[in-house]
Amino acid sequence: MVRTRFAPSPTGYMHIGNLRTALYEFLIAKHNDGKFILRIEDTDKGRYVEGSVDVIYNTLRIAGLNHDEGPDIGGNYGPYIQSERKSNYMEYAKQLINQKKAYYCFCTKERLESLSKNISDEEVVTYDRHCLNLSAEEIENNLKNNVPFIIRQFIPEGETTFNDLVFGEITVNNSELDDQVLIKSDGLPTYNFANVVDDHLMEISHVIRGSEYLSSTPKYNLLYGAFGWDVPIYMHLPLLLNENGHKLSKRLGDASFEDLLSEGFLPDAIINYIALLGWSPSDNREFFTLDELIAAFDGGGISKSPSIFDKQKLVWMNGEYIKKLSPEKFYEMALPYLKVIKDEGISLKKLSEMVKTRVNFVKEIPDLISFINTLPEYQTDLYIHKKMKTTPENSLASLRALLGLIKNIDGFSEENLHAQISALISEMGVKNAIVLWPLRTALSGQPTSPCGGIELLSLLGKEESIKRLEKGIQLLEI
RNA sequence: GGCCCGUUGGUCAAACGGUUAAGACACGGCCCUUUCACGGCUGAGAUGGGAGUUCGAUUCUCCCACGGGUCACCA
Numbered sequence A: 001m002v003r004t005r006f007a008p009s010p011t012g013y014m015h016i017g018n019l020r021t022a023l024y025e026f027l028i029a030k031h032n033d034g035k036f037i038l039r040i041e042d043t044d045k046g047r048y049v050e051g052s053v054d055v056i057y058n059t060l061r062i063a064g065l066n067h068d069e070g071p072d073i074g075g076n077y078g079p080y081i082q083s084e085r086k087s088n089y090m091e092y093a094k095q096l097i098n099q100k101k102a103y104y105c106f107c108t109k110e111r112l113e114s115l116s117k118n119i120s121d122e123e124v125v126t127y128d129r130h131c132l133n134l135s136a137e138e139i140e141n142n143l144k145n146n147v148p149f150i151i152r153q154f155i156p157e158g159e160t161t162f163n164d165l166v167f168g169e170i171t172v173n174n175s176e177l178d179d180q181v182l183i184k185s186d187g188l189p190t191y192n193f194a195n196v197v198d199d200h201l202m203e204i205s206h207v208i209r210g211s212e213y214l215s216s217t218p219k220y221n222l223l224y225g226a227f228g229w230d231v232p233i234y235m236h237l238p239l240l241l242n243e244n245g246h247k248l249s250k251r252l253g254d255a256s257f258e259d260l261l262s263e264g265f266l267p268d269a270i271i272n273y274i275a276l277l278g279w280s281p282s283d284n285r286e287f288f289t290l291d292e293l294i295a296a297f298d299g300g301g302i303s304k305s306p307s308i309f310d311k312q313k314l315v316w317m318n319g320e321y322i323k324k325l326s327p328e329k330f331y332e333m334a335l336p337y338l339k340v341i342k343d344e345g346i347s348l349k350k351l352s353e354m355v356k357t358r359v360n361f362v363k364e365i366p367d368l369i370s371f372i373n374t375l376p377e378y379q380t381d382l383y384i385h386k387k388m389k390t391t392p393e394n395s396l397a398s399l400r401a402l403l404g405l406i407k408n409i410d411g412f413s414e415e416n417l418h419a420q421i422s423a424l425i426s427e428m429g430v431k432n433a434i435v436l437w438p439l440r441t442a443l444s445g446q447p448t449s450p451c452g453g454i455e456l457l458s459l460l461g462k463e464e465s466i467k468r469l470e471k472g473i474q475l476l477e478i
Numbered sequence B: 001g002g003c004c005c006g007u008u009g010g011u012c013a014a015a016c017g018g019u020u021a022a023g024a025c026a027c028g029g030c031c032c033u034u035u036c037a038c039g040g041c042u043g044a045g046a047u048g049g050g051a052g053u054u055c056g057a058u059u060c061u062c063c064c065a066c067g068g069g070u071c072a073c074c075a
Helices: A016-031 A052-063 A082-098 A109-117 A136-144 A191-201 A211-227 A257-263 A267-275 A290-296 A311-324 A327-338 A348-356 A362-372 A392-407 A414-428 A432-444 A453-460 A462-477
Strands: A003-006 A035-038 A102-105 A150-153 A159-164 A168-173 A181-183 A206-210 A233-237
Touching: A003 A016, A003 A206, A016 A035, A016 A052, A016 A206, A016 A233, A016 A257, A016 A267, A016 A290, A052 A257, A052 A267, A082 A102, A082 A150, A082 A181, A082 A191, A082 A211, A102 A136, A150 A211, A159 A211, A159 A233, A168 A211, A181 A191, A191 A211, A206 A211, A211 A233, A257 A267, A267 A290, A267 A311, A327 A348, A327 A362, A348 A362, A348 A453, A392 A414, A392 A432, A392 A462, A414 A432, A414 A453, A432 A453, A432 A462, A453 A462
Parallel strands: A003 A035, A206 A233
Antiparallel strands: A102 A150, A150 A181, A159 A168
16 A cells, blocks of 8 residues: 655745645555545644644645545544654654663753864764763663753664665765754654654655655664664655755745745646656656646656756746636636726626737736726837838828728627728728728727737727727827 | 765756657747737757767766755754
């Protein structure tokens, strides 16, 4: 049974790197018909941020990464919040002490600091094992007198080798490893210890996490070995970097999932995009629904080198997702923005269709259509278009002819307008653009618009169209 | 600094000893189009450097350079 877990700390912020880790954990579980577990790692009381567990729930829900077990929905391996499992860890730590795989340490903070003081910056500071050989009496005495203590892992001599699904076999000399703290003086376990104990107890089969944990993995292995437990399958993921090549972080102002959502990115687009950061499917496809990802994600094709999070490409992908939306769904999302239009005679449905291929975000809509409310101030050089071969002079002539025609048209349907204007154009003996570009310009007052001149006529109606044409003529006559 | 990991165009990346070194984003051009956009076509742009191994290296080995990670009673 494949069981993976997402184990965030409730620090109030879920950046894209965390999300991608959760995604891959979810995908590996689901690809293998396994379980995806959520566990909250709140052993650092100092960093706890109120409400951040809800951020985690919301993120997973919105992203569609539904967990099978967790604090909110329970499961057979609970509790799923580490602070609620406190007694477990001490018990296991004492077990290691009995086996001489761990030991009490009564060193004060001051002594530990003095340790690093005598050493130059070039060297590694490791614990000097001052407390390793305390006599049984000393230990007992200290404990009896409530001297604050921590429990340290005893790292034996030798080498440690582990295998990683992404990075392959890695061997490290144990002399590089410190006698790390397992239980802190507040009685809570460190992340490293809690992780090993919980992953074992929760029968996690695949430990999937960022590659920043690669160098502490040997210590995990030693712990598994000390307990006599099977080592899980490791899968370390390449880091996600910002455009400056640094690890994504809140401090550097990198966007969180929530930030991206409020910027208007679609959850599916974000998921699709980050799935491709550090992973490449065998067929090089680039559009995936979550279900398609589950089918395709078999653990292969994961890169070892870090990737830079490129927002520009996400913007593009968001636009693609918007184009894929059904007209109904797009209309629903666009509606709040379409409502900037004051004229109730205008079909928002129709506007919605026009605007759909022109935006990467629905929030861009008002900028595209607000000219409909009021004609913007514009300069007559808008009428000069090299490719259309328009000049202020021929534009003026066209607008005059159009004004004359339109005043006498009653049916303002597109078909009718189209027919009449075509007739006018052939009568004038000019190119389409000579008439249509000035029309579009006079009606929109902008270099671009979501549709052409004839549609604009129909959209604005006779009265408003005449006003705008007259305004154009007036400008050109000066 | 020690240790670990990495290095294909600006970015994401494919090619797992033999290819004219894919594709995508961004950028340029052309076409389509009554503007813009969409769409289509197209252009420019890369194997960090040096030794080996091999008939042949992006691919294997070593050295160097560069980048990242880690070295907490943080996770």
